[in-house]
Amino acid sequence: QVQLVESGGGLVKPGGSLRLSCAASGFTFSDYYMSWIRQAPGKGLEWVSYISSSGSTIYYADSVKGRFTISRDNAKNSLYLQMNSLRAEDTAVYYCARVLSGYLIDYWGQGTLVTVSS
Amino acid sequence: QSALTQPASVSGSPGQSITISCTGTSSDVGSYNLVSWYQQHPGKAPKLMIYEGSKRPSGVSNRFSGSKSGNTASLTISGLQAEDEADYYCCSYAGSTPYVFGTGTKVTVL
Numbered sequence: 162q163v164q165l166v167e168s169g170g171g172l173v174k175p176g177g178s179l180r181l182s183c184a185a186s187g188f189t190f191s192d193y194y195m196s197w198i199r200q201a202p203g204k205g206l207e208w209v210s211y212i213s214s215s216g217s218t219i220y221y222a223d224s225v226k227g228r229f230t231i232s233r234d235n236a237k238n239s240l241y242l243q244m245n246s247l248r249a250e251d252t253a254v255y256y257c258a259r260v261l262s263g264y265l266i267d268y269w270g271q272g273t274l275v276t277v278s279s
Numbered sequence: 280q281s282a283l284t285q286p287a288s289v290s291g292s293p294g295q296s297i298t299i300s301c302t303g304t305s306s307d308v309g310s311y312n313l314v315s316w317y318q319q320h321p322g323k324a325p326k327l328m329i330y331e332g333s334k335r336p337s338g339v340s341n342r343f344s345g346s347k348s349g350n351t352a353s354l355t356i357s358g359l360q361a362e363d364e365a366d367y368y369c370c371s372y373a374g375s376t377p378y379v380f381g382t383g384t385k386v387t388v389l
Contacts, residue, residue, distance in 0.1 A: 196378070205282065206317075206325065206368050208378040220377055256324060264313055264372045267336070269324040 163187040163268045165257045170273030177247050177277070183240040183257030183270060191235035194260035197242050199253035200272075207253075210242065211260065225251075247277045283308065283369055283381035290387040291359045299384045301352040301369035307379050309350040313372035316345060316354045320365045328367075329354060356386070364388045 169181040183195070197209040210231040211220045219231055230243040240257055254272040261267045284302040291297040301314065308314055314332045317325035327336050329345035332352060342357045352371070356363055369381035 198378075198380075205383040206370075206380040208376075208380060211377055220375065222376075264377070265315060265327075265330050266370065266378070267327050267330070269326075271324050 163259060165259065165268060165270030167255065167257050167270045167273035170255065170275045172276045172278065173247055174279050175248060175277055178243070178245045179247065179275060181242040181244065181255055181257075181273060181275070183242075185238045185240065185257075185259070188259070190233075190238040194263050195233060195240045196258045196260050196266060197231060197240075198256045198258055198266070198269075199251075199275075200256070201250075201253040204253075209255070212240070213263075244275070247275075249277050251275060252277045280307065280373055280376045280379045283371060283379055285367075285369060285381040285384045287382070288385045288387065290389055291356075292389045293359055293361065295359050296355060296357045297359060297386065299354045299356075299367055299369075299386070301354070301371075301381045303350050303352075303371055303379065305350060307371040307373040307376075308347065308352055310374075311372050312347065314345070314347060314352040315370045316343075316352075317368045317370065318363075318365050319368065325368065359388055361388050 164186045166184045196211045212231045228246045232241045256272045257270040258266045259268040316329040318328050319325045332347045333345040344355045367384045373379045
């Protein structure tokens with residue numbers, strides 16, 4: 162079955178950096194687009210970034226553009242999110258998600274918590 | 280791109296039907312028949328319940344149904360059960376954005 166396991170979250174100071182990872186299994190990772198979505202404590206879902214199966218197409222939400230970088234390693238069945246210049250408002254649970262047919266978010270990981278605080 | 284508008288809360292008694300609306304614009308909900316709905320229990324990951332406006336993934340109860348009219352999508356839960364108590368989010372594909380989520384609706388089973 163589809164499994165997505167995020168890691169790399171934690172406490173970081175404002176202005177700091179963090180790299181999230183997502184290990185995928187149960188499907189042919191290289192066939193699927195992937196996405197990161199976040200949820201601030203007690204708040205709704207916010208789409209963060211999206212990458213095509215080959216990595217050639219990438220989109221970012223305006224709120225993270227220029228600070229976050231999405232990437233993938235199809236040989237390792239892994240998705241990444243490099244987060245730089247972190248702000249308090251980036252505090253959230255970050256979910257890794259599979260994208261079906263290039264548009265449908267169909268499976269989500271359990272999430273990893275990122276806390277930005279001094 | 281602004282978040283899609285959902286009611287903050289909806290409640291109903293067991294066995295009743297409830298409907299959650301999701302209002303967007305002609306740039307998202309109105310342009311694409313690609314609205315999905317997710318159920319999220321506290322502390323858990325979201326689960327896909329409806330896609331392409333009205334289709335159910337395998338394993339999702341037929342008590343869940345979806346529809347769309349113009350810039351507004353809707354999720355109806357029939358025969359409300361205690362396990363349906365959760366947060367529900369709509370999501371529309373929006374082209375180069377490419378996703379916009381709804382504000383979320385807390386469903387309470389009375």
